[in-house]
Amino acid sequence: MHHPPGNYGPGPQERVHQVPRASIVEKCPYDTYPAQIPDCCATTGMQDPYPRPPSGYTDYHARTTYPEDVYSQDVPSTFHRPQSRIGFEDPSMRAQSRIGYASDSRCPSRLGYEDTGGSYIDQTDHRMYCTGGNCMKDTMSVTARGVCGEEVELDMRRHIQACACTCNHMGYGNYMDYQTTCLTELPDVAPCNGIVRLPPPCEDSPSSGSSKERREQSPRKKCRVLAPVLLLVSSLLLGGLCLPLLLQTAPVTHQQRLDVIRRLLTEVPLIDGHNDLPWNVRKFVHNQLGEVNLSSDLGRVDPWARSDWSHTDIPRLRAGLVGAQFWSAYVPCGAAQLNAVQLSLEQIDVIRRLAEMNAQHLTLVTSVKGLIDAHREGKIASLIGVEGGHALGNSLGVLRTFYGLGARYLTLTHACDTSWAVCSVGETNNTQENAPGLSEFGKAVVRELNRLGMLVDLSHVSTKTMRAALQTTRAPVIFSHSAARALCNSTRNVPDDVLRSLAENDGVAMVPFYTYFITCNSTATIRDVIAHINHIRSVAGINHVGIGAGFDGINFTPTGLEDVSRYPQLLATLLEDPSWTEDDVKKLAGLNLLRVFKKVEQVRDEWQRAAVLPVEKISPPDNSACTYGVS
Structure with missing residues (x-):
């Protein structure tokens, strides 16, 4: 945060997936024949050599699907298990199961044949077929009795087409010679000698007899020839239809990219690392929250509307799709060694009450x-960050108290040195050339932050302090609002060697929007901010960059990023660059910070399991006249 001098001193910122076979209906193209084969064997006194099985047998005609492998039961090779056929509406018209009978010459009919009457005789008998009152001795007698010729041949064809066995039927062949469809989807499952037969897909059936159909061109050949052609045509049609749709889904316009960003920010929270609204509440209304309607447009309410330092309210946070915000509990450097601890506690109180009063x-x-x-509940997660190590009053007890009140990061310094850490201003003024980046007490502060599970924030600190902290910490660190020094040579920014160390530490640098940290002057654009994001990405990697705008603590903002409603504009503009993917945007928006936060919590939990005790180190005595002293 950066404010001009006023009643409270300098501000927070330095202003400078085969379908399963069971799901496919079995094809039975011949079930619709109405003719029923007459029974002659009953009139001649012939006994059915295959009587109906006794009650209690399972009726396998009810089964419509079978596995493709061999039955698991041990079945003699002479047993015959005929497949039931779909197509009978009247149960009395169904042929009975022949499980357990020892001849494969018995061919069950699906054309209304009754087991108690007619029968099919063993193929070694010249009497192959019996009809009505005319029992045929051989095929010649069939012709002589008048129930023959084409009519009998037709009846025979109907029978064979419905018979599931592989009998030759005295020269008329078997059902495979009468197939007229291509059974590629589902095999014609007819159990023969305990084995399920699978017909060859789209090929000529093996012939065991003569038929007119075998002299014609097989439909399977046609199917085999046409299939590649149909596949090619289908592919061309599908490609022609789908390509325009795929092209339409790519975000071409800025509005389309904004729509993509809105979707992404429902999947991951946009997390901003730094906002100084709580200090403006103190500065403008003296922490009297009854005078602040954060749900209103503060851009139209005095004194907020007249201030260049005001950029935040709930309507604009919602418009900016903010998912989580670190609110800064800032106190000026002028309060160091005076009432800095009290002011920090009051600012933490303000943040907590702001959340309570706007709980919707x-x-x-x-x-x-x-x-x-x-984020899942559609609320803006509010987190507390204490800005400035001087707020501790050189006491680790105060640090633990801040953590207990909800603070989850500590910025080691602000624009002033402490007795244990050097700030960026001290680096600029060369006043701490010989001082280490962290004293022993400063290292103890970092270790206690690790033990508590509190983020170490290195914005505002000197380069020496950055390096010392990265060497001391056992958890990832953050820069809550710092840009790339290679693009703007400000000591408030991060040099490339530290960015590389940050990547090794698995931390994250969150880019601010203050123009003086972006272009080192009072003007900047949204693309200048993107340049810093891209530079940190190129040096440290996509996993180590985030956003920490610093709104309400800055008075110069880039064109296009005027307030907290503008984050989607930044992310949508990034998507213009083909090198930025949706996953990259998610990492920048919030996933990187979530990863760091989670690892900090993991270190805390590991240290708790190891029973690491709180750090008891005491800082050197403060000779200020405003302190009681050490007892």
């Missing part, structure tokens, strides 16, 4: 789980 939109969270839950 905001909810205070202190963990990764809480943040994710808030």
Whole structure:
């Protein structure tokens, strides 16, 4: 945060997937024949050599699907299990099962044949076929009795077409010679000698007798010839239809990219690392929250409307699709060694009450789980970050108290040095050339932050302090609002060697929108901010960059990023670059920070299991006249 001098001193910012076979209906193209074969064997006194099985046998005619492999039961090779055929509406018209009978010459009919009457005799007998009152001794007698010729041949064909066995039928062949369809989807499953036969797909059936159909061109040949042609035509048609649709789904216009961003930000929360609204609440209304309607458009309400430092309210946060916000509990450097601890506690109180008073939109969270839950509930997760190590009053007890109140990061310094860490301003002024980046107490602060599960924030610190902290910490760190020094040579920004160390640490640098950190002057554009994002990505990697705008603590904003409603514009503009994928945008928006936060919690949990005790180190005595001293 950066504010000009005022009643409270300098501000927070330095202003400078085969379908299963069971699901396919079995094909039975000949079930519709109305003719019923007459029974002659009954009139001649012939006994049915294959009587009906006794009650209690399972009627396998009820089965419509079978596995493709061999039956698991042990079945003698002479047994015959005929397949039932679909197509009978009247149960009395169904042929009975022949399970357990020892001849494969018995061919069950599906044309209304009754087992108690007629029968089919063994193929070694010249009497092959019996009809009505005329029992045929051989095929010649059939012709002589007048129930023969084409009519008998037709009856025979009807029978054979419905018979599931592989009998030769005295020269008339078997059902495979009468097939007129291509059974590629589902095999014609007819159990023969305990084995399920699968007909060859789209090929000529093997002939065991003469028929007119065998002299014609097989439909399977046609199917085999036409299939590749049909496949090619279908592919061309499908491609012609789908290609335009695929092209239409690519975000071409800025509005389409905005639509993509809106969808992405429902999947992951957009997390901003730094916002100084709480300090403006103190500065404008003296923390009197009754005078602040955060659900209104503060851009039209005085004194907010007249201030260049005001960019935040709930309507604009919603428009910006913000999923989580770190609110800064900032106190000026002028309060160091005075009432900095008290002011910090009051600012933490303001943040907590803002969330409570606007519970329809905001909810205070202190963990990764809480943040994710808030986003799922459609609320803005509110987190607390203490900005400036001087707020501790050189006390680790105060740090633990801040954590207990919900603070989840500590910025080691602000625009002033502490007795244990050097700030970026000190680096600029060369006042701390010989000082280490962190003193022993400063290293103890970092270790205690690790033990608590609190993020170490290195914005505002000197390069020496950045390096010292990265060497000391056992958890990933963040830069809550710092840009790339290679593009803007400000000590507030991060040099490339530190960015590479940050990648090794698995931390994240969150890019701010303050123009003086982007272009080092008072003007900048949205593409200048993108340049910093891309630079950090190129040096540290896509997993180590985030967003930390710093709104309400800056008075110069880039064109296109004027307030908290503009985040979607930034992300949509990034999508213009083909090198940016949707997954990349998700990482920048919030996944990177979530990963870091989760790892910080993991370190905390590991240290708790190891029973690591709180750090008891005491800082050197403060000689300020405003302190009681050490007892």
